[in-house]
Amino acid sequence: MTATRYKRILVKLSGEALLGSTDFGIDPVVLRRIAGEVLEIQKTGVQVACVIGGGNIFRGAGLARAGLDRVTGDHMGMLATVMNALAMQDAIESLGGQARVQSAVRINQVCEDYIRRRAMRHLEKGRVVIFAAGTGNPFFTTDSAAALRAIEINADVLLKATKVNGIYDSDPMKNPAAKRYATLTYDKVLADRLNVMDATAIVMCRDNRMPLTVFNLNNAGDLPRVVRGDDIGTIVTNE
Numbered sequence: 001m002t003a004t005r006y007k008r009i010l011v012k013l014s015g016e017a018l019l020g021s022t023d024f025g026i027d028p029v030v031l032r033r034i035a036g037e038v039l040e041i042q043k044t045g046v047q048v049a050c051v052i053g054g055g056n057i058f059r060g061a062g063l064a065r066a067g068l069d070r071v072t073g074d075h076m077g078m079l080a081t082v083m084n085a086l087a088m089q090d091a092i093e094s095l096g097g098q099a100r101v102q103s104a105v106r107i108n109q110v111c112e113d114y115i116r117r118r119a120m121r122h123l124e125k126g127r128v129v130i131f132a133a134g135t136g137n138p139f140f141t142t143d144s145a146a147a148l149r150a151i152e153i154n155a156d157v158l159l160k161a162t163k164v165n166g167i168y169d170s171d172p173m174k175n176p177a178a179k180r181y182a183t184l185t186y187d188k189v190l191a192d193r194l195n196v197m198d199a200t201a202i203v204m205c206r207d208n209r210m211p212l213t214v215f216n217l218n219n220a221g222d223l224p225r226v227v228r229g230d231d232i233g234t235i236v237t238n239e
């Protein structure tokens, strides 16, 4: 397979991915590596959009468990994703690339609003578009935002970055005999309750026939490899 297997991709990065060796916030070394990999892919002619989570800073559900109102907690979680997105934009630009953050909640002094046509224009011009603030609604996740944006911008694939090499039949962190699936269907992911993304995100991908590839972001170089079409990670499709 060639480097141009995909024309346009959407990469979902969790906030946790940015933690690296730190307990809270962003590890600049990890951020720079990811930004470098994103630019590496882009230089091969692939248009790259990203959705970034906020779990390294705040999650609404966690804040609610600590006593905060859930909707307020989700607002804080969404703002956390904006911070991560700004950090990624900065890292990409410091490496000589161009990036634009578009937020689902209006925060104009800081970044652009999410406007689909504008996002697609940025992509065509070779800018990395970073979608922030999830869907803009409480009770959703950035996985659902990734599914939504991938479908909206007509991405060829949604690439979900995780800490493991793909989807397994049981938790590979707990069970050393866990088996990795090379391919899977959305129906099996849902029926077996495989821990990939929340069900809302999976159903959106299934109903809109958006292919999903799950890969290990902690393995340096796996993101460009998965875009090249190497046999790593797990590919989820309708059939």
Ligand code: UDP
Binding pocket: 013, 014, 015, 016, 052, 053, 054, 055, 056, 058, 059, 060, 061, 073, 074, 075, 076, 077, 078, 079, 080, 081, 133, 134, 135, 136, 137, 138, 139, 140, 141, 142, 143, 145
């Ligand atoms: N969030 C939200 N609506 C969205 C996306 C995110 O309210 O559409 C909030 C929610 O509180 C979530 C937090 O933002 O916990 C951070 O996002 P997420 O947990 O998906 O981040 P990740 O796990 O990918 O780091």
